Amino acid sequence: MSAITLEHVEKKPLSFALPVVGAAGGFAGLFVGTAQGSGILGVAAGAGIIALMGFLCLGILGKEMERVARWGIVVLMAVAGFLLGALPGLVVGALFGWFFGWFIYWIGEGRYRAKLVPYLTPGQVLWHFTFRVICGMIFFFLITPIVVVMPLSFNAENFFTFTPEMLRFDPEGYSLKHYRDFFTNADWQQALWNSVSIAPVATLLSVSFGTLAAIGLSSEHVPFRRAIMAILISPMIVPLIISAAGMYFFYSRLGLQGTYWGVVLAHAALGIPFVIITVTATLVGFDRSLTRAAANMGANPVTTFFRVQMPLILPGVISGGLFAFITSFDEVVVVLFVGSAGQKTLPWQMFTGLREQISPTILAVATILVAISICLLTTVELLRRRSERLRGMSPG
Secondary structure (H helix, E strand, O other): OOOOOHHHOOOOOHHHHHHHHHHHHHHHHHHHHHHHOOHHHHHHHHHHHHHHHHHHHHHHHOHHHHHHHHHHHHHHHHHHHHHHHHHHHHHHHHHHHHHHHHHHHHHHOOHHHOOOOOOOOHHHHHHHHHHHHHHHHHHHHHHHHHHHHHHHOOEOOOOOOOOHHHHOOOHHHEOOHHHHHHHHOHHHHHHHHHHHHHHHHHHHHHHHHHHHHHHHHOOOOOOOHHHHHHHHOHHHHOOHHHHHHHHHHHHHHHOOOOOHHHHHHHHHHHHHHHHHHHHHHHHOOOOOHHHHHHHHOOOOHHHHHHHHHHHHHHHHHHHHHHHHHHHHHHOOHHHHHHOOHHHOOHHHHHHHHHHHOOOOHHHHHHHHHHHHHHHHHHHHHHHHHHHHHHOOOOOO
């Protein structure tokens, strides 16, 4: 059954809408009141103010004056924010005003049911949105520490906290000096060069061995497939400190400890499980009759692999390679055991900076690494969608 269209949604009574928007206002007021010194007062004030705004918008102005009402809420809350917290408060207040202006009409006009199937009970509708709120709070909990680092990297002072100038949005409180230090400091540049020279080679080895292993293990005729798969992905399961210690003793016997190739092989071993998992997932929908048809046409196994299999599993291969690259580029524990001072990578330099001297340049480096990771993960998502389209699992 199709979802309800926006024209067919039913306007909700004030006895339902006002308590809901009031509860949302109380939740927002908790944060504002806590910042001002009284969380309980903030809850009461937030609930009362938003409920009153809801009554004015829904009970007096109505849907016909929605645009004016929403802009009025934005202006009022922006002014209140400015009185409480100057320019930062104005920005936060405007954002709160935009949200609550939308939220009041979203609840009051029943628009929250517009994209839901009509047979859902009120309890099912409540759980539908409660589940999304829980997911949003988990996402907020995970992403906040990363988001906080980014503005701190532009701090004009050598502090790891927001200065009064930054909180006032004073241009003098912001600077690019930590980024300049990263690009001009010899130690940081050497660490960057080590990471750039190690990660691509380790990724290439991971992709080569991991793809071959995934193709071999996807065959039903391979004995002990599950046991071999468990062994190959064990670096993802075993605590990293145990893997690092084992690699140290093993590579020291082979003379690889403290060498470039020792670090590359160690990072390749950590990246192979990611390649195996992504390529194996891609091979689930692979039609093996294509390889048999290529063999019947006279193609040898190498030609069949590069002309038939590889184009279809390429999104999985690239995705696994990106995960392997991120693993190698961000890894610090194994390189501490296997590498030497000559192989000090970027994460190792960051770890040293935290342990020996508190340098705000670490924040700039962290921001750069986050930006690189976001770009790579975006690429992974685009490749995943392309792979689904190629296998007919999603519309083109």
